[in-house]
Amino acid sequence: MSNPEQHPSAVICKSEDQGNRIPAPNGQLLEAREVPLGGPRAMLVRRTLPQRARSLIGAWCFIDHYGPAEVSASGGMKVEGHPHTGLQTVSWLFSGEIEHRDSIGTHAMVRPVQMNLMTAGHGIAHSEYSTEATTVLHGAQLWVALPARTRDCEPAFEHYEPPLRELDGAQVRVFLGSLLGETAPVQMHTPLVGAETVLPQGGLLSVPVDPEHEHGVLVDTGVVVAAGTSASSGQLVYQETGHDRLTLEAVGDEPVQVLLLGGAPLGEQILIWWNFVARTQEEVHAFRHAWEAERSGSLEPDAQPRYGELPEGWSTTLPAPDLPASITLRPRG
């Protein structure tokens, strides 16, 4: 997905160990902010990262959660070609189907319990449309910041369907990193973990986790006590480093579905503007300028396109939002 904000702020994100420690009890509760996805019948997305109270969990830098939304009411997802740099996108669906095309020649379907991992690196452009078969759209769009040493890497696309792992009545699918003896065979650039976890009503799960990781629990359905804090749909609970377990308890009158996200603190300061993860304002300007030139076909004849070969089937692409000459930097976290 594209960052749907019409006038996105530039957001500085950094890890707690960068002189940025916020006094927060373990089990910090992070509320979502609603952002319309655009169009006259806009579907709302709930954003829990980045926000003022926290901007990074490991290298996870952006969490948008959406639906369940009836496509007949919302019009579904129609995100035209748009660029990314310096990040990986993780697309995870609970229901519906999305057709993905990108500028490295990928044509793929995003479906429930299958992970699509797109590595933007130096630059990529992609489009996402919910298919006609989709009646209810429900999922999460997650971004991972790439570290300085690999953020300019070649773009890539990986598809992975994690096996179902059952433990104490819970159902876990590990789509990134390692958890409960399962390891996802996809490329990570910093230590990370990502897993969909479903608990039956009243279920209790104590998950062994890497104490060098910080974690977030994004609640999709139900009411869960995570790391000692009660949370419901759209909320995110944070657990700091230094814990070797993460406990989840389904306390409401229905099953619980969450995404468990974690990783080693990134330890780098990043700058997010629109769909770009950068380090400086100059880079943001350059990334935006390159996209506007390439989407309009005004790139110099001998110049190498940053975003690759835009698919021929694209009739339109998303323009980058306006960017003032000097970005107002808004630190988060």
Ligand code: MN
């Ligand atoms: Mn996107």
